[in-house]
Amino acid sequence: MKILGLVGSYRKLGNTEVLVKEALMEAQRLGAKIDMLRLTDLRIEPCKGCMACAFKQEECRISDGWSTFRDKLIENDAVILGTPTYFLGPAGVIKMITDRNIAFQYGAIQHSGNPGAIIGVSGVKGWEPFALPMLNVFMFTCGLRVIDQVMFYAQGPGEILLDESALKRARRVGFNIFEAASESAEKRTYVGEQGVCPACHQNLFSVKNGVLECALCQAKAEVKRANGGIKLVFDSETLKSHRWSEEALLKNFSLAILPSGPRFLKERDEIEKRSRKYRSFLIKK
Ligand SMILES: Cc1cc2nc3c(=O)[nH]c(=O)nc-3n(C[C@H](O)[C@H](O)[C@H](O)COP(=O)(O)O)c2cc1C
Structure with a gap:
């Protein structure tokens, strides 16, 4: 079983990277092969809206780092996505990739239904209303089924290392994604916070x-x-x-x-x- 960690923060060993690595370490301890991709290392062009993927079922016509992301996604059986909150929603790289994922919707690659878990990081409680919803959209456009999602709170780079309960919850993400990837698709259940909406567990x-x-x-x-x-x-x-x-x-x-x-x-x-x-x-x- 191969599990991919995606890091949407430019900060090396920032809170997001620490939490994603903590979750990956746990998955590795349980027997998974793990891999990590820093999304901010990729050069991603904006979607140009040509719609060739939708109307002609073509591969995306832009040649850039998105194909590296796509190949990693296909190679792996499950994904842990981590991203900081910037101005109430996920950091910009997430939206850039989400838009390009239109090529998954209509192009050659079909939804895998593989399990995915979301790690959000915010500095201030209440300043993150669009983060988890938009991260769910990202996962959806990747064809992943969210089985766990959690928002963590920390400001300075690496401050989350002082929060033992956060690290414990990140390990739980690693455990949950390992369990979900070990199950057949029909047996996978959502184990994250319930939220208000019974369908997607969001509060917006x-x-x-x-x-x-x-x-x-x-x-x-x-x-x-x-x-x-x-x-x-x-x-x-x-x-x-x-x-x-x-x-x-x-x-x-x-x-x-x-x-x-x-x-x-x-x-x-x-x-x-x-x-x-x-x-x-x-x-x-
Ligand atoms: C440009 C920018 C915008 C931010 N906007 C928000 C925000 O709207 N809400 C919030 O709770 N935190 C916000 N933060 C704080 C980050 O989410 C927080 O510092 C987080 O720990 C960063 O994660 P990282 O260390 O993985 O990069 C912002 C930080 C930056 C740099």
Whole structure:
């Protein structure tokens, strides 16, 4: 069994790297072969939105460090992803790679369903609302199934080394990912913090037309008063057909993404005509 640690911090032996290594050490102790990739060592170009992967099922046309990341992902049976929080969400390298992972969605590589665990690191409690949700999106675009996720708190590089309970929890991540990778896919269960949303275990919601909606998976809930506080009653249908369910993804691909190609080709001449006045605007001759 091969387990890959991904480190999304530029800081060498920063909190993220320490925690990912602690988890990898535990997995290694249990018998896994381990590997680690620092995502910040890769030169990653932004997705150019050419959609060749979606409409032509081509490999990504950009040749850069993303293919190193992709090959590592394919070589391994499970992933531990660690990333610091920068401005309420994951560090930028995570978004850069997430966008490029569109090539996994529609290209030659299909979802593996391999297990993944998330280690987030923040400096200040309450200043990390988008971190775990966006790290889940990253894992999803890699075709990984999140079985554990945890947010740690530390500021200065390596400060987490003074927090024994954090190191213990990181070892637990290593244990959990080893166990999950040892099980068959059907037997794998989620063992991380439960969170509020029963489908994706996140705590981030938006209000749409008076209904509460999980920002990550779109499961809907009604707010009820209970014991002096509130209680969320989830709609069982949207829990089943949430954004990341196979059914919803297929629907999105066939009804929203695929038709956009022929529609664009049909409208291209008109768009070209209307865009003329913008073409030379602000362009220095
Ligand atoms: C550019 C930058 C932005 C940050 N923004 C946040 C933030 O919004 N919320 C937070 O809790 N911590 C924030 N931090 C603190 C880091 O998450 C924290 O220092 C973490 O331990 C860094 O992990 P590392 O040592 O693995 O790089 C920020 C740090 C930097 C450098």
